[in-house]
Amino acid sequence: MASSVCSPRHSLFLSSSTKSPLRDCPVRFPACNAFHSRRRLVSATRLKVSASSPAPAVDHSPSRAASRAPTVVEVDLGNRSYPIYIGSGLLDQPELLQRHIHGKRVIVVTNTTVAPLYLDKTVSALTDGNPNVSVESVILPDGEQFKNMENLMRIFDKSIESRLDRRCTFVALGGGVIGDMCGYAAASYLRGVNFIQIPTTVMAQVDSSVGGKTGINHPLGKNMIGAFYQPQCVLVDTDTLNTLPDRELASGLAEVIKYGLIRDAEFFEWQEKNMPSLLARDPSAFAYAIKRSCENKAEVVSLDEKESGLRATLNLGHTFGHAIETGVGYGQWLHGEAVAAGTVMAVDMSHHLGWIDDLLAQRVGNILKEAKLPNAPPKTMTVKMFKSIMAVDKKVADGRLRLILLKGPLGNCVFTGDYDKKALDETLNAFCKS
Structure with a gap:
């Protein structure tokens, strides 16, 4: 074979x-x-996706304060391509998120641990200078054991109760569990709506937020129910790792x-x-x-x-x-x-x-x-x-x-x-x- x-x-x-x-x-x-x-090379600050790009010694890497401009890695999928923004303090740069918002309605999906830390900051990034946008939120319990149909339905319940339309945007704020569930909800709600990933764990920042794998677990197997559904962008604010x-x-x-x-x-x-x-x-x-x-x-x-x-x-x-x-x-x-x-x-x-x-x-x-x-x-x-x-x-x-x-x-x-x-x-x- x-x-x-x-x-x-x-x-x-x-x-x-x-x-x-x-x-x-x-x-x-x-x-x-x-x-x-x-x-x-997609822009002066975007980095070529090259498996052979040299690995600098840590001492010679750009300092945290050197620039607020994010590094951008492009996921090349033709007309569904999207950027991964990587950098410190990116949640303090509203223009990065707002350029990827469709319509005037946003729902942020997060969990009980991340919400007290970063929900207000995320809402500000979505609405600062953009008063026409209204933001709802769903706060789910934290943990892999909650990556299931019951909590997926909580996202749908809030979306339908809020009368979100096809031009709404779903935002995943959290680790891999939140990203997977929010993405699957976005893929399914009204047969597909706009979706943004804001990963806040190492696991999500280096892996699960990128590539469009979304879904939930089944008692008999992990990630057995889901869909491939790409986000509009991934925003990796490395400052979120300070509380990890x-x-x-x-x-x-x-x-x-x-x-x-x-x-x-x-x-x-x-x-x-x-x-x-x-x-x-x-x-x-x-x-x-x-x-x-x-x-x-x-x-x-x-x-x-x-x-x-x-x-x-x-x-x-x-x-x-x-x-x-x-x-x-x-x-x-x-x-x-x-x-x-x-x-x-x-x-x-x-x-x-x-x-x-x-x-x-x-x-x-x-x-x-x-x-x-x-x-x-x-x-x-x-x-x-x-x-x-x-x-x-x-x-x-x-x-x-x-x-x-x-x-x-x-x-x-x-x-x-x-x-x-x-x-x-x-x-x-x-x-x-x-």
Whole structure:
């Protein structure tokens, strides 16, 4: 069987520290040098989406106060292209959001943790100098366990009660759970309305807010109900990370690490050198990590929006990780924690298959440990639980479980169902009880 190849919650206090079904496909993605001809410099402040752009040392990155002009990464989807604005203090720049508002009605979807911190600031950004715009809000409970149909209906209830029309704009203010639910609501309300993402966690800023994946969980599987629906823009105000708890910050780093492993070796090597700076919340380090992650994802999404093959490689560790989240109960483990453990399992399986060497496997374990992320699934997960949950994973096709595994040197991966099943059994048995 052919395989797809790819190379290249907040707290109220400051923290102390294609269109065809998914299938195997023979798409090649050369390491760190892919499809450069499709990229362009979109303005003086916009950065070319280039997997080989140099990783500066943190000391030489632009200082936080150097400029209020945002970095802009473009997601190239033809007439549905949109910008990702990245920078400090962007919620204090109303023009950025207001240029993407349609009509006069806006609804902000957020949660009980983020609302006291950033809802008023967001409403001001939407209405400052723009008195014709009225803003409603929906404040949902905080946590993965609330990413469900009941809370999705609360968004619809408020929208219908407020008589929002087709020219309204939905704004997601929060982490990945809020972004996914608000986006799915926007995709469904009146069969599709304008949508903006304002991610406030590392996880959402580097991954879930970009690319148009929206949806809710089902008791039998994570993200099983949803739609591909792109936003009008993504606004990443890095100041929102100042109130993010350490555990949430570390969780988001799992997705940052992923990009380096699957397609950007230089970025992974930069992370190995700069992980202490990221954990210390160095603004320059985070500005670069967010930019580089968004560039990587934007490029993949522009080439494979509906996940027919290449985009699936962005799910390294997610098949095992989603099984962990479902098995232990949504919200018990943060998404990035589960993905980190899942990445270790995917790397272990890649090693059993002989597809990567000892050194790469050790480097993955080391960087996840340094990022204060789990290196194994919870002890309550059994082999039987993993197999049962993974059997309904979205990447199963014709009864075959396809996985994203590392193959070759750093920065290379495959998406395939063509592997020795004994290797999967060996990995599951190494990490779990029967």
